[in-house]
Amino acid sequence: MLSHKHEIFLEVARLLSFTKASQTLFISQSAVSKQVKALEEHYKTGLFERFGNSVALTPAGRILYNKLLQAKQLQHELHQEIASVSENFSPRLHMVIGASTTISLYVIPPVVSAYLTRNPNILLSLKNRNSENILKALLDHEIDLGIIEGIHKVSNVTYTPLLTDDVVAVRSSRNPLKKNELEAKDLYDIPLALRESGSGTLAVLEEALAARHIRIADLPVRVRLGGTEALKNFVRVDTCLAFLPRQAVVKELASGELIEVKFRDLALVRRFNFIQRKGTENNLPYKDFVQFTKRYYSK
Structure with missing residues (x-):
């Protein structure tokens, strides 16, 4: 069982921030600093280099961080095996994942509900941002698992396919456009409302138009x-x-509140992928969550 001091150290090392660690752990920043200082006194060496408001791991801190990640993985495996033979054993675990806006709103909620029903000992925090910012959160160690749209070609990130979804063009009944089938060149003459830069939906459209x-x-x-x-x-x-993603407008299209406009020469398909930092793909419980989600949507 990891000590309280080591759990705090892991969070500071993951986020590279005493302030952020205090917020996620729901304890004061002074308490975080006190526990880290106690570890540094125990190991007789500094674990973090401090640069104003930012910190970085020292060589000793990097060794400790990597070993504690291995220990945490073994601890989780131990908990799973004990739980398989002891119905009353149910340790609490906290998962932090991130998902792009569409996935957070329409794809992941039913999965999270089913997963937590099956794993009542897990507390899950979900960060909702656009795909670009979820990738940044992963690289900044704010999250350990993300689900985004598309692939951003980052060398130290692994991508695991989840599912695909269409992006469709839609208009309201107020729109004077009467044709419901167009060509891409017609967009030069049609007023558009689009997502912000960094959106996976926008990236799919940009690629198809290019x-x-x-x-x-x-x-x-x-x-x-x-x-x-x-x-x-x-x-x-x-x-x-x-x-917009088809999953986001299913009800509005069915009710007639929005009308789909088809394009003869544009194929807009989004691919949702899990993202993880290379080397963390087998870390539990995130590996379990990935497998559970893939099974959920393969049915």
């Missing part, structure tokens, strides 16, 4: 909105055309 030699910058974009819900709520009452 294949047609069309740049977003050359189109009549009237507004950019952060978040799927914000864009959906805007286009429902406006005359702009928007591109």
Whole structure:
């Protein structure tokens, strides 16, 4: 069993911030500093180099961090094996994952509910940001598992496919556009409402248009909105055309509140992927969550 001091050290090392660690652990920053100092006195060496508001691991700190990650993995494996033979053994675990906006709103909630029902000893925190910022959170060690749209070609990140979803063009009944089938070149003459930079939905659209030699910058974009819900709520009452995940507009398309506009020459398909830092793919309980989610959506 890892000591309280070592658990605190792990959180500071993961986030490289005493302030952030105190927030996630729900203890004061002074208490965090006191426990780390006690470890440094125990090991007779510094574990962090301090640079104003930021910190970095010393060589000793890096050794301790890597060994504690291994110990934490063994601890979780031990807990799982003991739990398999002892019904009353149920240790508490805290998972921190991140997901892009669409995934957080429409894909992951039913999975999380089913997973927590099966694993009542787990507390799960979900960070909701666009794909680019979820990747950054992973690289900054704010999270240990992310789910994003597309692949961002980062060398120290592994990508595990989850599922695919269509991006569809939609308009409200107020939109004067009467044709419900267009070509990509028609976008030069249609007012658009799009997601913000860093959005996976926007990246899919940009890639498809680039294949047609069309740049977003050359189109009549009237507004950019952060978040799927914000864009959906805007286009429902406006005359702009928007591109949204099909999963986000299923109800509105069925009710007629939004109308799908098809494109003969654009294929807009998003691929959702798990992301993890290389070397952490087998860390539990995140490995279990990845496998559970893939099974859930393979049914």
